[in-house]
Amino acid sequence: MTSSAGPSERVVRGPVVPTAAARAVQQTLGVDDVRLSGGVLGRLQDVNRHASIPLGLEQLETAGNLDNLRLAAGSAGTDVSADTDASVTGEFRGPVFMDSDLYKQLEAVAWDVGRIPDPALAEFITASAKLLTDVQLDDGYLNSYIQTVDPRGRYENLSFTHEMYCAGHLIQAAVASARVGGDPQLLEVARRFADHLVEVFLRGEHPGIDGHPEVETALVELYRLTGERAYLDLASRFVERRGVGSIGDPPNRNRGARYLQDHLPVREADTLVGHAVRALYLEAAIVDLYLETGDESLLECSVRRWEDMVATKTYLTGGLGSRHAQEAFGDRYELPPDRAYAETCAAIASIHWSWRLLLATGEAKYADLIERTLYNAFAASTSVDGLRFFYVNPLQRRPDHYEADDPGRRREWFECACCPPNIMRLVSSLGHYVATHTSGAVYIHQFVPGTVRAPLSSGPVELTVRTDLPWSGQVTITVDQGPEGEWTLALRVPSWSTTTRARVGDEPAPVEPDEHGYLLLTRDWQRGDTVTFELDLTPRLVHPHPRIDAVRGTVALERGPLVYCFEQVDQPDGIEVADLAIAPGARLRPVEAEHGGVGRTVVIEVEATALAGDPVAGLPYRSGPRDADRPGREVVATAIPHFQWDNRDGGAMRVWMPRLPFHG
């Protein structure tokens, strides 16, 4: 197989790099183009590099991911890290998709090395590539589970074996490594596997698709990197095969066609159903295919589902997936805060999808959802120290919380460890999601302190962004370099900012966003010019749509991009979170704080009423409301950003608070 076109000239060190021919209305930037120097997201990157990634690498040994591959290589001596003496005798360990943890980890490492070089990390990629080369079969196939446990089962049970899901993550890791100039051997392994998939599933007769979408976006990226059209065609083939009965009745009936997104052809489905992460990865692929093929019907159906998801199936935090059972989307407006699943991987997948829609349309609403998801559902998934993670991200925890599949607290690792390395690969590539460019404009989607470099057609632009968001509302952007003549600085006006002000130098600029939601500042910019953007961080109470039964009669608290919550540990002595209620006119006072265990934060002191506890006696139903006659006393309750919860004790927490006055 030979490339039909060379890679694009400028190497963008980022995870999504549409070709020059693509329908993208904006172009992406690399992790070296956009550097984060602080803020909540920048801090995530530091913690990721210094705590999470080292933990992840260690877990690859502890949990057996590397041993599985060593077993498969039949090479007891193969050793990808100098200080390990793990045995490679024994049996395959963990779930069938163990290889994918390594691949996501490799991708995380690649982006992080692309951000800040590190020979030891680069060596991990090289050593892994060597190991994978040893495991890879002559025909290009590579999967430690199949090779060690079920060699005859290759492609026999695609709804569950994750063989192509793993292949997809291998390909994404290899693309990342190639884009940041890492060891070329990883890309070689990935291409051999991809070529093999092309032989079997595109040129060959195998009618299957993987039960877990993922290889589709990966193949599109591999096409983008290599110019090899067959990869794009194979991705398209896989997407078109969905919903036409490609997956037979799987062994576990609960995990049927809906679970696997094989219930309807992609152009026909109106709403996301089934396993949330699978559904969302598939959507990212659908938009990728639109971008590269120009098939408008793909964009149209995906936008339709995005609108439906946002309006009816999205938690306030951006979390997705209402049910533990099948890790699935629920019915429309089924959004229970307590039993929310809101898997961390679903938040990540949502960002992947929205990002592609942003590239395809240029509309700020996609960046709005990315911001909401990043600062809440996603940021909450990692502890302050970067060493513990949420898989499940509820919006409420009762004092007697129990879930068989979730302790309600972050954990160091998981038997199904899909989330932590997924977090790591997103965090190490966060710069990619901050800004984009067109030929004549730089778009800032997320306001993060740091620098942005973008190649406009008239020449490169360099900007410095200074901001203390999300803690205070001012953003100052300085032009460090720019081409001659006019070009545009485009700033997203966040939907949450009620009153937004802008100045260019000392000159007020009217904040009148264009039809896509961006404030366009077109000037003949000079080095040293500054733009000041004042976003409105007044705390606000938000009310849910009346069809969301599970949070009727409640309010939640937001400030800037942050959703807040009430943790038991912050409340006055003797006041249970469950007895707090808030009036719509309540005084809300932001207070800068350095909470032990939480780090820097701004808490909000809230005028609230603590209702007397209602003693347990008889059925909890009666004629006449029970609230109106309960004595209450005025207290000051304290809310902290939701992403910072569970860094102290394990008490009750809730985002949605009963709204006063009760009535009846």
Next chain:
Amino acid sequence: MTSSAGPSERVVRGPVVPTAAARAVQQTLGVDDVRLSGGVLGRLQDVNRHASIPLGLEQLETAGNLDNLRLAAGSAGTDVSADTDASVTGEFRGPVFMDSDLYKQLEAVAWDVGRIPDPALAEFITASAKLLTDVQLDDGYLNSYIQTVDPRGRYENLSFTHEMYCAGHLIQAAVASARVGGDPQLLEVARRFADHLVEVFLRGEHPGIDGHPEVETALVELYRLTGERAYLDLASRFVERRGVGSIGDPPNRNRGARYLQDHLPVREADTLVGHAVRALYLEAAIVDLYLETGDESLLECSVRRWEDMVATKTYLTGGLGSRHAQEAFGDRYELPPDRAYAETCAAIASIHWSWRLLLATGEAKYADLIERTLYNAFAASTSVDGLRFFYVNPLQRRPDHYEADDPGRRREWFECACCPPNIMRLVSSLGHYVATHTSGAVYIHQFVPGTVRAPLSSGPVELTVRTDLPWSGQVTITVDQGPEGEWTLALRVPSWSTTTRARVGDEPAPVEPDEHGYLLLTRDWQRGDTVTFELDLTPRLVHPHPRIDAVRGTVALERGPLVYCFEQVDQPDGIEVADLAIAPGARLRPVEAEHGGVGRTVVIEVEATALAGDPVAGLPYRSGPRDADRPGREVVATAIPHFQWDNRDGGAMRVWMPRLPFHG
């Protein structure tokens, strides 16, 4: 093994018959002592006999339960029904507890034959007993799964194999058959198995308990029937072994100690957790043991958990179990109406438990919960025609309802078919749960048209009860026979009846219930005397406890013992159930109706507001409430008794309705 005491002299043809020495403050009656001649419960018995039981018998062939036993018997020719020629070659079919479906069916048939003799049904018991004799091993063991699939696995994996759960149902069937004078062979089989269990688990060294409680109550009943103390001791042994690590870490970690009620010793647990049916069966056994042993600590802990369950984990319908996952109880106050599991078997188990507590204490609150459960969670489980069943009993179904494990509509049968035969055995023994007696009083707990016969110490009493409950509120009780001198007629005063009137003959009697909740009418009753009891069927709006987050800001509608719901099919054209809201002062008008498909009913016409649908656009959260400014129009909505829902189409349904006024 020989009996240490003979069976009690008077044979009570009922499922719970404490010994004369037991701590029961009331004595139970048989299915021939209390005959139902109509009403909702009487109608259930008719449909049960003429539709459900025949369907159940057919399913024992279709689903393979009988074939499994024939396989085990190694007797291809054995045939328990004249018109079947099912093959007995092949493999074991269905879940491991398939035998229990037959046993529950046998128990249902036994009670029904005890009610109204039928030679064909009696012959089914005889034929089954023959088959079981053929299957039973020399040492008394009997289990078609173990014998055909895993002969070496006997008692090796008790947390999942249900070997003693099945044994328990066999014993209960045999006790039922013996009490109604059925073929003695079934009791012989059951006793041989019970004696074997005594050898292994009481006299022997095996430390195990069954993962699914059930054998415990059965052993107590077998003790009651036979007087053999070892059965009682074994039941006690099993209960005492719970919560002390008797069940090791089972293969599926999600089904751990909590799921199996092995997390805490029974005297220590404060709240019901884990699999609801298992937890509830265990409680029934705990109270049975109190009754027969007098160990007050058992009654005390079980009452404590009952109070906790009623106050924090019980649905308005009496349904129990908030989670599909693990079919389990949720956290306190976690009572989502849409994702309620409320398994039919849990409603049945709740009735078993409350009934024993009623016998132990004489308190009407237990009969109150039984009534609520019978008329709502339980009655809803069967279709009007008796041919379809709910396993899961939610209080809300959205128009786009989807559950992987439940279609949201009744089904003819189930792969795990525990519920239908469980329904059948309760329905055929319903008379048992209507009335009790003491030496000098007859207690009426449920007001059902029919006759009651009770042996007071001074002589037998016979009563006729005439009532059209739950459709109208009058109950007339006539004394058909009674002994000389004073005796007491005790009538439960239902907690839902706000204004209750009583007359003896034409004489008003003050309705002043005693401390247990019963109106005691002590007279020298004469044949033909009548008591008239006027219960209050004014429809009422009920409000949930403010800690039940899932139904905050809603009201539900009740009338008498019935919970109502709003089905889409009954609403005015163009009005979606999801847009209806009700003010606390709304006019509620009961209307007698004969709804096609539902049968006789009283619907309630409700003054309601239909809010304009809120179009899908953007996130369903915003600053400022969305309800206050939605235009609404006055409509008349229609509610039907919840137990009658889903007898027409499959549209939306809800019990809890948004409460007006919205505010903010």
